[in-house]
Amino acid sequence: MYDSESKDFGDALPEAELLAFKKIINNIYRCRGVDFRQYRPKCLRRRIIVGMHDVRVNSFVEYLNFLIKNPEAYDSLLNRITINVTEFFRNQETFKAVRLKVIPEIIKAKKEIHASSIRVWSSGCATGEEPYSLAIMISEVLSELRENIKIRIYATDIDKEALKLAEAGIYKEKALKELKGRQVNAYFKKNEQGLYAINPEFKSMINFMHHNMISDEPLPRMDLIFCRNVIIYFSKELQKLVYDNFYKALVPQGYLVAGKTEILMAINESCFERFDLQERILRKK
Ligand SMILES: C[S@@+](CC[C@H](N)C(=O)[O-])C[C@H]1O[C@@H](n2cnc3c(N)ncnc32)[C@H](O)[C@@H]1O
Numbered sequence: 130m131y132d133s134e135s136k137d138f139g140d141a142l143p144e145a146e147l148l149a150f151k152k153i154i155n156n157i158y159r160c161r162g163v164d165f166r167q168y169r170p171k172c173l174r175r176r177i178i179v180g181m182h183d184v185r186v187n188s189f190v191e192y193l194n195f196l197i198k199n200p201e202a203y204d205s206l207l208n209r210i211t212i213n214v215t216e217f218f219r220n221q222e223t224f225k226a227v228r229l230k231v232i233p234e235i236i237k238a239k240k241e242i243h244a245s246s247i248r249v250w251s252s253g254c255a256t257g258e259e260p261y262s263l264a265i266m267i268s269e270v271l272s273e274l275r276e277n278i279k280i281r282i283y284a285t286d287i288d289k290e291a292l293k294l295a296e297a298g299i300y301k302e303k304a305l306k307e308l309k310g311r312q313v314n315a316y317f318k319k320n321e322q323g324l325y326a327i328n329p330e331f332k333s334m335i336n337f338m339h340h341n342m343i344s345d346e347p348l349p350r351m352d353l354i355f356c357r358n359v360i361i362y363f364s365k366e367l368q369k370l371v372y373d374n375f376y377k378a379l380v381p382q383g384y385l386v387a388g389k390t391e392i393l394m395a396i397n398e399s400c401f402e403r404f405d406l407q408e409r410i411l412r413k414k
Contacts, residue, residue, distance in 0.1 A: 142189075149189035153177060153196065157210075160203055163287060164344065165210060172362045173210065180209040213255035213291045217300075218262045218307035219357070220389050226408040227353075231384050232270045235352045238382065239278055246279035250351045250378065252342050253286055253359035257295025257335075258304055260284035263355065264331040265316055283348050285340035296337045298327040342371050347378035354378060357388030357409075368395035376400045376413060385411045 142150065154173065158164045165173055181192045183205060196202055218224050235247055247267060251260040260282050267280050286292050305313055305325060317325040340348070342356070343363075354375050360368050372395055375385050385401065387393060387409040401411040 146189045149193040150174065150177070152193055153189065153206075156193075156196065157203060157207065160200060161207055163207060164341075167343075167364045167367045168362045169364055176210045176212065177206065180206040183209070207288070208290065211286075211288045211291070213286075213288060215255040215258045215358075216304050216307060217258045218266075219259065220408075221307055223357075223386060223389065223408045223410075224262065224266060226405050226410060227384075227386060228266050228270060230405065231353065231386075231410065232267055233274070235384070236271070236274065236276055236278065239352075240276075244278070246281050247353070248351050248380075249280070249282045250348050250354045250356075251282060251284040252340070252354060252356040252375075254284035254292075254295060254337070255286060255288070256291050257284060257298060257337070258300070259355055259357070260295070260335050260337075261298065261327055261331055263353075264334045265312065268331070268334075280334045282335040283338060283351075284335050285338045285342070285348070287339070287341045289339055292337050292339060296332075298332055299324050300327070301325075342374065343367060347374040349378065350380055351378045351383055352380055353384045353386070355386045357386065358390060359388070361388070361390050361392070365395055369397075372396055372400075379413045381413060383413045385413070387411065 150170075154165050158166060177189070177192070181187065181189070184192070184195055184202065186192050186195055196206070239247060249260075249263055249267070251263060254260050264280060264282055271278060271280070284295060286295070299320070300317075301324060305317070313325065316328050316331065318328070319325055342359070356371070356375065360371055363371065372385075376397070379385065384404065389409060391409055393403075393409065393411075396411065400414060402414055404410045404412040
């Protein structure tokens, strides 16, 4: 059962409303297998209210009744909760710091052990802009340094619809606003509908996979993990669990990039050192 404290909701909710809210979260788990029971109630509440407004109801009780009569509406509610908002090179400064300080260190370490590939995980990749940005950035650094190391990117999400769009790799112009004109011309092909398709070269570097960072085994031997704008929705206990999973997933001295909005309280200081606090870059100890 959903059992988060009601005090965590922000404004107090009447008993019936609280009960309906908890039932909605439990039903999502039962009907769709996605477990939001330990996500922060305040964030969930905001997202569910957006879902409520989509179907013009004004209370959790009414919404629960609506969902019971229209179970297919759980799909759009799920989309509302998982919000896939993202863009290419989101938070330019973070990408700049990773490009200048992190990637060269990883390449150096790889050369020392004669490794043939760099392994990167974009966890909570939404519609793919983040892993494609990583593919573009790392390819550019490797070509500047004239290094011939393979790039393997694992891009995962719990949202299957978002993953389908990610795999298609076709974007509206506004998703590309942080890219330089030269990069758009070199890495995308504009189609007849005015949409931009990413070059197959970058697609081939990325494995898109359905994966729940809370309940699935962490992926192994990662040099770099990006997990941004996801775990802000998680309770402190879940955040801790996810950071522990990322610790397991990383090679020694591997890097974890959390989002600018993430609070790093759940980080275990004996596991990670703060490599660049401003850009939320951590290094495994
Ligand atoms: C706001 S998007 C962030 C996209 C990208 N990381 C960025 O910062 O631009 C959050 C994504 O996290 C995904 N997500 C939420 N909970 C997840 C979980 N437990 N495991 C994997 N992905 C999750 C959502 O489906 C959504 O696509």
